[in-house]
Amino acid sequence: MNIKEKFGFKVKELREQKGYSIEYLANISNVDRNYISDIEKGQRNVSIEIIEKIITALNTDFGAFFNDKNFKK
Template sequence: MNIKEKFGAKVKQLREERNFSIEHLADISNVDRNYISDIEKGKRNVSIEIIEKIVNGFNTDIATFFNDKSFKKK
């Protein structure tokens, strides 16, 4: 799994854990819903600005978001 896929999987995991629809996450993060869908599928090379918007939408911080075993090298 590449980093785009890992990031997308994490976004989808958090979104589903919080019972957010893609539309809701798009609204609270100010990111287009189609863009979020593509992120979750690992199709987007996401900028740091978009990462920040999504992380803020989850009401967390970047360090917490990335402090996850899914981002550790194996």
């Protein structure tokens, strides 16, 4: 699994845990829903600004988000 897939998997996992639809996450993060869908599929190189918007919308922080076994080698 590459880093784009790992990031997308974690976004989807947290989104589903919170019961958010892609549309809802798009609205609260101000990121296009198609872009979020592509992120979750591991098909996007995501800028740090978009990462911040999504992580904030998921009500977490960088440390908690990236402190995950999936991001460790």
